Amino acid sequence: MRKLELHWQILIGMLLGIVFGFVMTQVDWGKGFVSDWIQPLGTIFVTLLKLIAIPLIIASLVKGISDLKDISKFRNIGLRTIMIYVATTVVAITIGLVLVNIAQPGEGISEETIVKLTEAYANDKGVTDKLEEASKQKNSGPLQFLVDMVPENALAALSNNTLMLQVIFFTIFLGISMLLIGEEKAKPLKDFFDALNDVVLKMVDLIMLTAPYAVFALLAGVVVSSSDPDLLLALLKYAGVVVLGLFLMIIFYTIVVGVFTKKNPFWFLKEISPAQLLAFSTSSSAATLPVTMERVEEHIGVDKEVSSFVLPVGATINMDGTSLYQGVAAVFISQALGFDLTFGDQLTIVLTALLASIGSAAVPGAGMVMLVIVLESIGFPADKLAIGLALIFAVDRPLDMCRTVINVTGDATVSMVVAKSVGKLGEPNIKEWDDHLDEIQPKK
Ligand code: ASP
Numbered sequence: 001m002r003k004l005e006l007h008w009q010i011l012i013g014m015l016l017g018i019v020f021g022f023v024m025t026q027v028d029w030g031k032g033f034v035s036d037w038i039q040p041l042g043t044i045f046v047t048l049l050k051l052i053a054i055p056l057i058i059a060s061l062v063k064g065i066s067d068l069k070d071i072s073k074f075r076n077i078g079l080r081t082i083m084i085y086v087a088t089t090v091v092a093i094t095i096g097l098v099l100v101n102i103a104q105p106g107e108g109i110s111e112e113t114i115v116k117l118t119e120a121y122a123n124d125k126g127v128t129d130k131l132e133e134a135s136k137q138k139n140s141g142p143l144q145f146l147v148d149m150v151p152e153n154a155l156a157a158l159s160n161n162t163l164m165l166q167v168i169f170f171t172i173f174l175g176i177s178m179l180l181i182g183e184e185k186a187k188p189l190k191d192f193f194d195a196l197n198d199v200v201l202k203m204v205d206l207i208m209l210t211a212p213y214a215v216f217a218l219l220a221g222v223v224v225s226s227s228d229p230d231l232l233l234a235l236l237k238y239a240g241v242v243v244l245g246l247f248l249m250i251i252f253y254t255i256v257v258g259v260f261t262k263k264n265p266f267w268f269l270k271e272i273s274p275a276q277l278l279a280f281s282t283s284s285s286a287a288t289l290p291v292t293m294e295r296v297e298e299h300i301g302v303d304k305e306v307s308s309f310v311l312p313v314g315a316t317i318n319m320d321g322t323s324l325y326q327g328v329a330a331v332f333i334s335q336a337l338g339f340d341l342t343f344g345d346q347l348t349i350v351l352t353a354l355l356a357s358i359g360s361a362a363v364p365g366a367g368m369v370m371l372v373i374v375l376e377s378i379g380f381p382a383d384k385l386a387i388g389l390a391l392i393f394a395v396d397r398p399l400d401m402c403r404t405v406i407n408v409t410g411d412a413t414v415s416m417v418v419a420k421s422v423g424k425l426g427e428p429n430i431k432e433w434d435d436h437l438d439e440i441q442p443k444k
Contacts, residue, residue, distance in 0.1 A: 006208065007273040013212035014219050014281060021223025031224045039221035042281075045214030048207045049278075049287045050161055052200050056290050057164070057312045058171050059197035064308030065175030066190050073305070074176075077418060081310050084414050085318040086354065091252060092320035092406075093353045096245045096327035097346055105237035106335025113234045114336060114391065120231065121390035130365070131385060134372035137359065145359065161286065162361060164316045172309075197304075204294045205433035208274070215281040222397060231394040238332045239395045245324045246406045253413040261420040271299040271428075272412045279408040283400045285315045286362035288408050295412070298431055302415050303424035310418055314411030315362045321406025322367035323357035325399060330374045333388040345378040352377040367403060368396055 004012075020038075024030030068074055121127050149165045151157035157166035178186040226232070232239075254265030269276075275292040282288060293311050296302045302310075330349050334341050356370035372385060380388065419425040 006211070007270070007277060009212040010215055010274055010277045010281075013214075013216040014277065017216035017219030018223055020216070021220040024220065024224055034220050034224045038217045040217075042214050042217035042221055045207070045210060045218070046282050046284070046287045049282075049290050052203050052207070052290050053161060053164075053286060054158055054167055055196060056200045056204070056293060057167055057308075058158070059193045059200055060293065060304055060308035061168065061171040061312070062175045062178070062190070062193040063197050064304045064306070065172065066178050066186065066193070067305055068179065071176070071179060073422060074309075076422060077306055077309060080418050080421060081313060081414065084417060085314065088252075088256075088320050088410055088414060089318065089323050089354050089357055090350065092245075092249055092324040092410075093327045093350050095248050095252075096242075096324035097331065097349065099241050099245050099248075100328045100331040101346075103237065103241045104335060105241050106332045106337075108237060109234070109336045109391075114387075117231060117234070117394065118387050118390050120228075121393040122386045124390070124393065126365075127386055127389045127393055130369045130389060131372060133369045137369065137373065162363075164286065164312060164362075168309075168312055168316075200290075201294055201298075201431070202433065204290045205431070208291065208294075209433060211274070211278065215277065218281045222401075226397065228394070235392065235395045238328070238392065239399060241332070242325050242328050242399050243402055245328060246321055246402050249320055249324065249406050250409065253409055256413055257416060260417045261425060263416070263425075268300065268412075268416070271295060272409060275408050275412065276405045279404040280401045283364035283397070283404050284362060285319070285404055285407045285411070288404070289315045289362075292408055292412060296415050297429075299428050300412070300416065301426045301428045302419040303426060306419040306422065306424045307415050310415040311411055314414060315407075317358040318411055318414065319357035319360055319362075319367070319403075319407045320410040321403030322360050322370075323353040324406070325367055325403045326353040326356055326371050326374050329371055329392050330378065330380075333375065333391055334378070334380065336391055337384060337388065339380060339384075341378065348377050349374060362407070364400055364404075365396065367400065368392075 021034065024034050065074065149169050151163065151166035151170055154170050157163045157170060178189060250269075254269065257263055257265045257268045272292075272295050275288055275295050278291050279285060279288045285292075289312060292315070293307060296307050296311060297304055327349050330353070331341060331346070333339075352374045356374050357367075359373075360366040360370045368389065372389070375385060375388060376382070416425060
């Protein structure tokens with residue numbers, strides 16, 4: 001029998017997880033059962049992906065750089081990547097702002113709903129934690145992000161998943177220095193990283209064997225811990241605007257892929273879909289990164305010289321879905337609380353949402369922290385921030401899942417465009433987990 005393709009397996013796992021989650025909310029012991037016995041399986045899966053993220057970034061980036069025959073190419077790739085990332089993010093924010101201004105979802109929210117949401121969430125730990133984190137982030141100077149990019153201790157950086165940009169900085173430094181000592185001298189190190197790269201990609205294949213079960217556990221967990229359905233309903237219009245915006249981004253990416261890379265956009269979506277489904281299930285582009293890299297390199301044919309740089313950088317700084325959401329949420333909150341926005345304020349939102357998405361961590365809920373900074377930039381009263389966040393908190397998790405899909409798809413799209421522009425978009429070269437299994441099995 002032909003094996004069901006991976007994205008179908010994952011999709012079935014997700015659907016069964018949602019159904020199971022709903023069934024469990026109907027019985028008294030259901031919630032506890034899911035969080036004690038089901039959810040941990042999903043957590044282990046996410047942890048495994050995080051476990052291999054740093055070794056994969058290092059091995060693949062060193063390999064990518066040391067394969068470069070011409071170092072000026074790297075500058076080319078770097079500049080193009082950053083420029084295209086900024087451009088796609090501006091498109092995303094603009095789409096969000098146009099939609100929210102047309103649909104005006106904040107106008108229809110009744111006073112009663114605002115009171116209800118405020119009571120439910122303004123003092124919720126989720127909201128207060130986000131406000132606290134935002135205040136920590138904003139007390140830094142304009143060049144702080146550059147300072148933060150340079151690690152003072154390479155090993156400390158390598159041992160911390162939140163320091164992805166430091167790891168990238170150190171690895172590029174290492175790779176370029178390897179090129180400069182000459183091929184012969186660098187060979188042992190290069191061989192080591194080449195082998196490490198193959199091994200870690202194999203780990204991705206092995207972890208992905210469990211993906212359909214893991215997404216079942218993750219989604220069942222999300223369903224049992226989601227908010228009161230009445231509150232979700234009240235926010236339907238706002239959530240609808242965000243989701244519509246995100247959907248338009250998918251259309252935008254397919255056009256970009258078709259026009260700039262001449263590849264079939266539907267083929268692209270099919271090949272990247274396992275990464276999208278994981279982004280949806282985990283709400284974290286960082287956790288999805290190993291799978292995104294594997295799909296883009298092996299299934300789409302982007303050369304490692306490009307993907308090894310573009311994707312890890314993208315996971316940290318390119319968040320089109322997050323910035324679109326920040327634009328919509330900022331305007332929605334202002335509308336609902338009667339805070340008038342001028343055209344200038346909306347332009348400020350474009351700029352700060354761009355910077356905020358660069359600064360958002362690639363983990364669940366990070367976009368909401370930076371939303372606080374967007375709101376502050378337009379002079380939103382500080383004493384109303386908690387109420388503002390309370391208004392959107394109930395639907396934040398489902399929207400986070402959707403925007404993470406866009407964040408990951410955006411990174412993959414840009415990697416294809418950059419690869420095409422420097423002649424590095426080749427043919428897929430798919431490796432299965434059991435390619436060499438025969439060699440280690442007892443001979444019959
Ligand atoms: N969860 C998102 C990501 O990992 C970030 C966010 O929008 O909260 O890409």
